[in-house]
Amino acid sequence: MQRRTWLAALAIASITAAWPMTGMAQKKIVLGFSQIGAESEWRTANSESIKAAAKEAGIELKFSDAQQKQENQIKAIRSFIAQKVDVIAFSPVVESGWETVLREAQAAKIPVVLTDRAVNVKDPSLYVTFMGSDFVEEGRKAGRWLVDKMKGRTAEVRIVELQGTVGSAPAIDRKKGFEEIIKTDARFKIVRSQTGDFTRAKGKEVMEAFLKAEGKKIDVLYAHNDDMAIGAIQAIEEAGLKPGKDITIISIDAVKGAFEAMVAGKLNVSVECSPLLGPQLMAAVKDILAGKPVPKRIVTEEGIFPMETAAAEAPRRKY
Ligand code: GYE
Numbered sequence: 001m002q003r004r005t006w007l008a009a010l011a012i013a014s015i016t017a018a019w020p021m022t023g024m025a026q027k028k029i030v031l032g033f034s035q036i037g038a039e040s041e042w043r044t045a046n047s048e049s050i051k052a053a054a055k056e057a058g059i060e061l062k063f064s065d066a067q068q069k070q071e072n073q074i075k076a077i078r079s080f081i082a083q084k085v086d087v088i089a090f091s092p093v094v095e096s097g098w099e100t101v102l103r104e105a106q107a108a109k110i111p112v113v114l115t116d117r118a119v120n121v122k123d124p125s126l127y128v129t130f131m132g133s134d135f136v137e138e139g140r141k142a143g144r145w146l147v148d149k150m151k152g153r154t155a156e157v158r159i160v161e162l163q164g165t166v167g168s169a170p171a172i173d174r175k176k177g178f179e180e181i182i183k184t185d186a187r188f189k190i191v192r193s194q195t196g197d198f199t200r201a202k203g204k205e206v207m208e209a210f211l212k213a214e215g216k217k218i219d220v221l222y223a224h225n226d227d228m229a230i231g232a233i234q235a236i237e238e239a240g241l242k243p244g245k246d247i248t249i250i251s252i253d254a255v256k257g258a259f260e261a262m263v264a265g266k267l268n269v270s271v272e273c274s275p276l277l278g279p280q281l282m283a284a285v286k287d288i289l290a291g292k293p294v295p296k297r298i299v300t301e302e303g304i305f306p307m308e309t310a311a312a313e314a315p316r317r318k319y
Contacts, residue, residue, distance in 0.1 A: 030060045031285055032080030034090035036117075037068040039165075039198045040227040041255040045319035046091070046116065046275035053278025059285060068165070068197075070094055074101045081108045087285045089113040094167035095120040102126035111288050115277050117169040124296070128288055131280055131298035133273050135170045139177020141271045141304050142222060142250045146188070147181060149248065149268070154187070157219050160210045161193035162203050162232060164224035170273075171195070174224045174252060191218075196228040203228030207235035216241070223251040226258035226270055233266050244268055244307070254305050255319055262310035272302040275319055 031054060035047055047063070054061035062085060066072035070093050080088045081104055088110055092098060098119045105112050106126055114130040121127075150157050159182075164171030175193075182188035192210050196203040203223060210218065221236075223229035229251035233243040243249055243266040251258060254272040261267035280298060287294050305313055 028058065028060045029087070029285060029289060030062065030083075030085045031282075032062045032064070032076070032083070032085040032088045034064050034066055034073045034076040034080075034088075036066055036073075036091050036093045038065065039068060040225055040253070041257050041319075042225060042227075042253045042273065042275045045255065046277060049276045049278035049319075050115075050281060051278070053282045056279075057282035057286070059282055066093065068093060070097060077101050077105065081105055081110060084108070085110065086289060087111050087113060089115055089281055089285070091116040092119050092169075093117075093165065095169050095172065096167065099123075099126070113281065113284055113288070115281055116275075129284055129294045129296055129298060131277060131284065131300070133170075133300045133302060135173030135273075136177040136180075138170075138252050138271045138273055138302070139174040139179075140181050141177075142174070142252065142269075143178040143181025145269050145271075145304060145306070146220065146222075146248075146250060147185060150187070157188045158214070158217055159188060159190045159220040159222055160207075160214065160218050161190050162196040162206055162221065162223040162228040163193060164195065164198045164228075166195050166197075168198075170252075171224055178222060190222075196223070196231070198225050198227060200227045200231035203231030204235045205231075207232035208239075211235060211239045211241075216246075218247050220248045220250065223249070225273075226251045226253040226255050226261075226267075229267055229270075230257050230261060233261060254303075254317070256314075256317055259305075259310050259314040259317055262305070262307045263314060265307065267307065269304065269306045271304045274300050274302055 064076035112127040116132040236243040252271045254270040258270040
C-alpha cells in the first residue's frame with residue numbers, strides 16, 4: 001500500500017519535472033489591483049469580494065488602496081508595471097486623466113481590466129474589458145420609482161440631491177439617468193445639488209446645509225449612495241423631521257445599512273448596485289491570459305428594493 005503511494009508520488013514528480021508549465025508546477029497568476037479607498041459600505045464589500053475571489057481562484061493579488069486619490073492610483077499602476085504583474089485591474093476614482101498611464105501599461109504588454117467605474121479615453125484598446133453596473137440605468141430606476149410614488153400629486157416636488165465624488169462615473173451617470181426621467185414632468189425640481197463624496201460624514205454635513213437653506217420645503221432627497229443617505233437621515237432627525245415620512249429618501253447600492261434604515265422606516269427605497277465583482281474579475285483574468293475572447297463590457301444585473309420589501313429581503317442580502 002505504502003509502496004504504491006510512493007510510486008504514484010514519484011510518477012507525478014517526474015511528470016511535473018518533464019512538463020514544468022503544466023499541472024502543479026504552473027506559475028501563479030499575479031494580479032495588481034488598485035482600489036479607490038474605503039469610502040463606503042459598498043467599497044468595503046467590493047474589496048472583500050476581490051480578495052476572497054483571488055484566494056479562491058489561486059491568484060496572487062497585489063492590492064493597493066489609493067485613499068480616494070487618482071495620483072495614488074497612477075503610482076500603484078506604475079508600480080504594478082515595474083513589478084511585471086500578469087494583469088492590472090483598477091476601479092478608477094474619476095473618469096478622466098488615465099490615458100498616459102494606460103499607454104504605459106499597453107507598452108509593457110500588460111492587459112488592463114476596469115472594474116466598477118468607467119474611464120473616459122479616446123482609444124478603447126487601452127483596456128480589455130470594463131465590468132460593472134449601468135449607472136445611468138440605476139439613476140433611471142430611482143427616477144421611475146419617484147414618478148410612480150408621486151402619481152396623483154399636483155403640487156411641485158422639491159428635490160435635493162447628494163452627488164457622489166465629483167468627476168466619477170457613478171456621480172455623472174446617476175445624475176444623468178435620474179434627470180432624464182424627472183425632466184419629462186414639470187412638477188419635479190432639483191432645488192439643490194451638491195457632492196457628499198459618497199461618505200456618511202459628508203452626506204450629513206451637506207444635508208444640514210440643505211435643511212438650513214430650505215427649511216421644511218424639501219420633499220425628496222436623492223442620494224447617489226446609501227452611505228450619504230444614512231448620514232443625511234441623521235441630519236434630518238436632528239432637525240426634528242422624520243426621514244422617510246416628511247422627506248422621501250431614495251438612494252443607491254442596497255447595502256446592509258440601507259436595509260436597516262428601510263426596516264426602520266427611514267429610507268424609502270434603494271436601487272441595487274452589486275459590489276460582488278470578485279469572481280467575475282478572476283474569471284476574466286484567467287480568460288485573458290488563456291487567450292480567450294472577453295466581452296468589452298460586462299454589465300451587472302441588478303434590482304430595486306422599496307421599503308415594503310426590506311424586511312423579507314434583508315436576511316438574503318450578501319453585502
Ligand atoms: O455606489 C458608492 C461607492 O463606484 C458603484 O462607489 C461605486 C460607488 C458606490 O463609494 O457607494
